[in-house]
C-alpha cells in the first residue's frame with residue numbers, strides 16, 4: 308500500500324475475504340483524507356483478482372488489467388452524475404441489475420457506491436433488496452465520508468470498516484517524505500488543520516492551501532481587531548467554499564482550545580480581543596454547518612458574508 312497506515316486494515320480485509328468472514332457489503336468510512344477510497348479500490352481488486360497470492364491483488368491477471376483500464380465488466384458503479392449533487396435512483400437500479408448478471412471474467416461481481424451518503428432516499432431504498440438478499444459471489448463496496456448521513460436501514464445491513472487516522476509520528480514521517488521542502492512547523496500546521504488526516508494535509512500543502520489558510524487566519528484576526536480588510540473577501544473565499552469553511556472551522560476551534568488551555572504551545576496564536584469560549588464554540592458550530600451546506604445549493608458567498616458579520620459583531624459586543 309502507498310499509504311502505510313492502510314497496510315494493516317488491508318491485510319485484515321484480505322484475511323476476512325479468504326476465510327469467508329467478509330460481509331457482502333463492507334462500508335468503509337472515516338474522516339476525509341485518510342485514503343478510504345484507495346483502501347476500497349484495493350479491496351475491489353483483491354475480490355476480483357484471479358491470481359492473488361493471498362496477500363495482495365496480483366496486478367497482472369486479466370481481471371487486474373481490466374480494473375486498471377477502468378473497463379472491468381463485473382464491476383458496477385453508482386456515482387454522482389456530473390450535473391447533479393446526489394446519486395439518483397436510476398444509477399442504483401442499474402447497479403443492482405448488473406449484479407444479477409452472470410460474471411463475465413471470474414466468479415465474482417462487485418458493486419461500488421461512493422460517496423454512499425450521496426444516495427437520495429429513493430436510491431437508498433432501491434439498494435435495500437440487494438443488501439438484504441445478495442446473490443452468491445457478489446459484494447457491494449460502499450465508501451462514506453459522513454456515514455451518519457446514511458439511512459440506518461443501510462448502515463445496519465453493512466459491515467462497518469472504520470479507517471482511523473494514523474499516529475502523529477506515522478503521519479509526520481509520511482508527510483515529510485512527500486513534502487521534503489516544507490519545514491516541520493508547516494507540516495504540523497497542515498496536519499493539525501487536517502484533523503490528523505495525512506492525505507488531506509498533503510492536499511492543503513500542495514495547492515497553496517497552507518498559504519490560503521494562514522491568510523484566512525490573519526483576516527479573521529484583523530476583523531476581530533476591527534481593522535479593515537478587502538471588501539471582496541467573502542466572495543474570494545466563496546470560490547473554494549469547502550476549503551475556506553474548513554480553515555475557518557480549524558482556526559476558531561484552535562482559538563477555543565487556546566482559551567481553555569488545551570492547545571499545544573507550538574500552535575498558539577492568541578486572539579487580539581477577548582471573546583467568551585461559548586461565543587467561539589457557537590461560531591465554530593456555524594462554520595461546521597457552513598461546511599456541510601457546501602454540498603447544497605445555498606449561496607456560498609452569502610453564507611460566508613453572514614458568518615463574517617457575526618464574527619465581527621462578537622468582538623464588538625465584548626470589547
Ligand SMILES: [Zn+2]
Nearest residue numbers: 356365368371
Ligand atoms: Zn490479479
